[in-house]
Amino acid sequence: MLDRRRMLQAVATGAGAALGFPFSADRLLAASAQNSTPKRVIFFLQNQGFDPATCVPKGMKHSGSLAGVKLPEPISPLEPYKERLHIINGLHGKHTSPSHSAFFGALGGYRGGDGVPPSAATIDYELSNVLPQTLLPHLCIGMDSMENMTAKPTLATLSASGAGQPIFMHSNPNLLYQMLYGGISTGDIRRQHEARSSAFDQIKKLAAAKGASLPAADQLRYRQYVNGFKEINGLRERLDTVSDHLRQFAPKVDERYAQPEFETDWHDALLELGISALASGITNTLTIGSGRGEIFGAWKGLGIDQQGHNLGHMSQPDNPIWTKIRQYNSRMLEKIIDSLESIPEGSGTMMDHTLIVYTSNNADSQHTSGANWPVMLLGNFDGAFKTGRFTQLDGKRPINALYTSILNAAGVNCDRYNMSEKLAQKFDAGNGALSEVLA
Incomplete structure (x- = not known):
């Protein structure tokens, strides 16, 4: 078990003079003295849609506690973590034109599309500027078929730092390892x-x-x-x-890096690198794109021969293929939770001050209108979010309202995120954060 205070002190002391933004041991230790702690947010987006039947407990049609219900089979690995889970059904993203993917619009809350540049910064980047600054404020990793990850080891489809400013995600664990840990290798x-x-x-x-x-x-x-x-x-x-400091966190390089048997070997290695970047304090905002925001993706390591666009035309409920993919994602979420839970921070652990947002860049399905955009939250972000709950909304609030809620929880006073009053008159029946999810 590592002492989080000493870990932050080591990072800040060594890095403060080298950074182009405010970052110092004094700043972090002052926050610690005031009983405040660093926070972090993880966005995990699976392509091809997130059918609500694969996450909403059977028979639950109204908001309520998850304590006495059983989670659907696709997310069953999260059963031991129900008290940390909040399932939200009934947000919408009709204004993002998701169809095959909303691309940058999924995290931006604006109109997206294949080849359409971002029109504003996405929520993950905005949060990386709001949360305590780190060596690498924002890390994006993307998981795809071996062919795609090899041919295009970096790709920008989901995150952006501003209008026309895409952020590239890393898909080759060898190159990402070199970037993060090459200097200590x-x-x-x-x-x-x-x-x-x-x-x-x-x-x-x-x-x-x-x-x-x-x-x-x-x-x-x-x-x-x-x-x-x-x-x-x-x-x-x-x-x-x-x-x-970094030597304590660098993952072990094994045969998965140079000689992967399946693309899932690289997926697993990328996840470990993302977790290590969070645990070491290199970053506090991680974005994971399974399928990299497009219509592709492969999971041969799970025994799935089908890949790419074909998966989007399959019904997800009671589909053994999609059950395997969703359970694989759930085990990844489980690994993130367990890893952060093992590291003390403040009066608790890193996971106590973390929020994981799991959803899809396709709303509920392929070729969707975006009328329903299911989301799962894991963690309470230092007590800011309700957990152990299922919330059924009426489809009149956009995903922007959730992003506004996260910004509010991070200390930003705003009523809307990336949505003008004119647009809100058509697509948002409310204003401000979602009272149903904030504690």
């Missing part, structure tokens, strides 16, 4: 890390020099590339300052 991993770092330095310099002679429109694009490489290099330097 040995052998081939260390050599590859140093080679990539040197290449990034050179590319940044070349891009900066070449960009100056380009037309104004192209200069903007070049500056985005330069800033991207600058951020990668800056992260590498910041991580190097806390190398001794």
